[in-house]
């Protein structure tokens with residue numbers, strides 16, 4: 001899982017360097033891939049962006065939104081890299 005390691009490293013770097021965001025600002029999406037499908041963003045057209053609980057989310061396409069909504073906690077934990 002080389003990609004996962006890389007993403008974890010990037011997330012860790014991001015967490016270390018980013019100032020604590022205020023509640024009003026959504027946390028920027030830390031991944032370069034769709035959190036649902038793991039496809040690289042932009043390869044399927046314009047990424048679908050939205051904010052969930054103050055966390056910006058980007059998906060490769062709108063059909064991934066359905067899967068995200070079905071189990072947001074699972075995908076959020078993926079973003080947080082825990």
Ligand SMILES: [Zn+2]
Pocket residue numbers: 034036037059060061062063064
């Ligand atoms: Zn998708």
